[in-house]
Amino acid sequence: xxxxxxxxxATLYRNTYLGQKTIEKExxxxxxxxEELDKKIREKxxxxxxxxxxxxxxxxxxxxxFGIDPEKSKITMEEIEGETLKKRxxxxxxxxxxxxxxIGGLLKKLHSLDIVHNDLTTSNIIRKDNELYFIDFGxxxxxxxxxxxxxxxxxxKKMLKSTHWKQFKEIWSNLKxxxxxxxxxxxxxxxxxxxxxxxx
Amino acid sequence: MKCLxxxxxxxxxxxxxxxxxxxxxxxxxxxxxxxEGKGIIPREAAEHHRKTKEKVMERALKKANMEKEEIDxxxxxxxxxxxxxxxxxxxxxxxxxKELNVKIVPVNHCIGHIEIGKKDTGAKDPLVQYVSGGNxxxxxxxxxxxxxxxxxxxxxxxxxxxKFARSLNLKMPGGxxxxxxxxxxxxxxxxxxxxxxxxxxxxxxxxxxxxxxxxMSKEDLAYSFQETILxxxxxxxxxxxxxxxxxxxxxxxxxxxxxxxxxxxxxxxxEHDASFHVPKNEHCGDNGAMIAYTGIKFKEKAGKKIxxxxxxxxxxxxxxxxxx
Numbered sequence: 001x002x003x004x005x006x007x008x009x010a011t012l013y014r015n016t017y018l019g020q021k022t023i024e025k026e027x028x029x030x031x032x033x034x035e036e037l038d039k040k041i042r043e044k045x046x047x048x049x050x051x052x053x054x055x056x057x058x059x060x061x062x063x064x065x066f067g068i069d070p071e072k073s074k075i076t077m078e079e080i081e082g083e084t085l086k087k088r089x090x091x092x093x094x095x096x097x098x099x100x101x102x103i104g105g106l107l108k109k110l111h112s113l114d115i116v117h118n119d120l121t122t123s124n125i126i127r128k129d130n131e132l133y134f135i136d137f138g139x140x141x142x143x144x145x146x147x148x149x150x151x152x153x154x155x156x157k158k159m160l161k162s163t164h165w166k167q168f169k170e171i172w173s174n175l176k177x178x179x180x181x182x183x184x185x186x187x188x189x190x191x192x193x194x195x196x197x198x199x200x
Numbered sequence: 201m202k203c204l205x206x207x208x209x210x211x212x213x214x215x216x217x218x219x220x221x222x223x224x225x226x227x228x229x230x231x232x233x234x235x236e237g238k239g240i241i242p243r244e245a246a247e248h249h250r251k252t253k254e255k256v257m258e259r260a261l262k263k264a265n266m267e268k269e270e271i272d273x274x275x276x277x278x279x280x281x282x283x284x285x286x287x288x289x290x291x292x293x294x295x296x297x298k299e300l301n302v303k304i305v306p307v308n309h310c311i312g313h314i315e316i317g318k319k320d321t322g323a324k325d326p327l328v329q330y331v332s333g334g335n336x337x338x339x340x341x342x343x344x345x346x347x348x349x350x351x352x353x354x355x356x357x358x359x360x361x362x363k364f365a366r367s368l369n370l371k372m373p374g375g376x377x378x379x380x381x382x383x384x385x386x387x388x389x390x391x392x393x394x395x396x397x398x399x400x401x402x403x404x405x406x407x408x409x410x411x412x413x414x415x416m417s418k419e420d421l422a423y424s425f426q427e428t429i430l431x432x433x434x435x436x437x438x439x440x441x442x443x444x445x446x447x448x449x450x451x452x453x454x455x456x457x458x459x460x461x462x463x464x465x466x467x468x469x470x471e472h473d474a475s476f477h478v479p480k481n482e483h484c485g486d487n488g489a490m491i492a493y494t495g496i497k498f499k500e501k502a503g504k505k506i507x508x509x510x511x512x513x514x515x516x517x518x519x520x521x522x523x524x
Contacts, residue, residue, distance in 0.1 A: 007442050008435075008438040008439040008441065008442035008443075009439070030435075030438075030468075031467045031468075031471065032431070032434050032463075032464035032465070032467040032468045033427070033431045033434075033435075033464075034388060034427050034431075036388045037388060037390075037393075037427055037428065037431060038431075040390065041393065041431075118396050118397065119396070119397045120397070121397065121443075123443070139395065139396065139397070151353065151396055152396075154353075154399075155396050155397035155398075155399060156397075158348070158397075158398075158399070159349075159397060159398070161347075162342075162347040162348060162349050163443075165343075165347075191353070
């Protein structure tokens with residue numbers, strides 16, 4: 001098995017399953033966390049990720065799940081053979097207006113199913129055959145709360161701002177426009193206004 | 201060149217003196233709420249700063265073995281912070297500037313913490329975990345500014361410790377007391393664990409932990425609280441580490457004194473082949489030395505006019521660093 005990525009949360013291996021190229025995503029123990037807490041977090045996220053990947057598929061493209069092993073905190077899924085949006089934006093292979101609208105539309109659909117991703121970054125979106133796939137649903141939740149949906153947008157917005165500051169404005173304004181849900185967007189404004197420096 | 205730095209953004213009135221090479225004085229006086237167990241009352245804190253500033257400055261000058269007239273530059277932390285407290289520092293800076301006919305450099309309080317940390321540890325381009333009473337941010341430098349990768353979405357981590365400590369009837373500051381209690385705890389009880397991308401939220405955890413659970417000892421509760429909150433913090437830092445691929449991690453701010461947090465960060469950094477750094481203890485909490493030192497670094501920003509900037513974000517500070 002070939003290790004293809006070692007991230008903060010998990011290690012990804014490439015394998016095959018019934019002739020299909022697969023990714024095995026394994027959440028390794030974290031030495032900095034005490035064992036009881038660490039095990040709970042890894043198990044919970046593994047189970048929840050597989051479940052949310054399936055649920056989200058009604059709104060966005062996500063990889064197929066072939067198997068799950070909670071004990072080892074491992075999920076076997078389809079490999080999406082494409083390129084992350086992060087790399088594509090850095091290489092200027094993305095049209096900012098189009099991409100912003102595309103993500104906005106997908107988030108609108110996802111949120112209308114009462115699903116939030118909670119960790120959306122341009123590294124967690126892959127373009128393959130001109131379509132966008134969302135991955136990494138470890139922190140994803142079922143929720144109908146406006147606050148949670150606004151927070152989901154905020155996480156992505158802040159990531160865009162810090163990582164792709166040159167493209168930020170164009171992508172974000174188009175994303176917002178296409179997303180369209182006024183209630184959520186107004187809540188987002190409110191969250192951003194909440195004073196964080198009132199007490200030190 | 202000798203720069204006098206003034207810190208008055210919250211509880212601490214700090215006066216430090218620095219040369220480009222080293223800190224030569226770092227004195228302070230810390231405000232304590234009149235009513236025990238209560239949080240900061242901005243006007244009371246400002247009054248404390250007003251009454252103690254001259255004395256603290258005298259002590260700093262004595263430590264540095266110099267006269268007031270030898271000061272070449274004034275630096276003041278004019279934000280972010282509590283407006284009444286900031287005003288005291290800024291007014292003091294203006295008065296000294298007029299009296300001594302020297303310029304004033306505005307210093308962003310958070311940048312002060314980072315710069316002194318880099319000086320103390322030799323870290324060049326670190327991922328920064330800045331943790332204090334009201335601030336919890338994961339930052340790193342990119343194209344002339346500190347970018348915020350992750351931060352708290354509600355209260356600062358120090359305040360979270362304090363709020364929880366209050367529910368156990370512990371006196372302020374609560375952080376060190378919780379840490380002590382946690383060392384004796386053994387049994388881990390599950391508590392809300394909230395991370396969103398690289399951001400954090402503490403209020404759910406604080407509320408749940410503060411519902412005094414009768415079946416749990418104070419020690420176990422403190423242990424569970426501390427393990428949960430610090431794991432959340434280190435987890436988002438790890439995400440930023442993987443994302444930015446930085447090879448240094450700098451922990452700074454008042455909560456950097458927490459030894460369990462140091463231990464966790466060290467383990468995490470090791471897994472990413474990164475080095476781990478913490479400033480000297482006296483430079484972790486709010487202090488004047490960091491403002492003085494940072495003032496020299498950014499001396500080209502000096503002028504005669506200055507105003508407070510209570511909600512100043514770290515990523516709004518231009519880092520036009522010129523060779524000294």
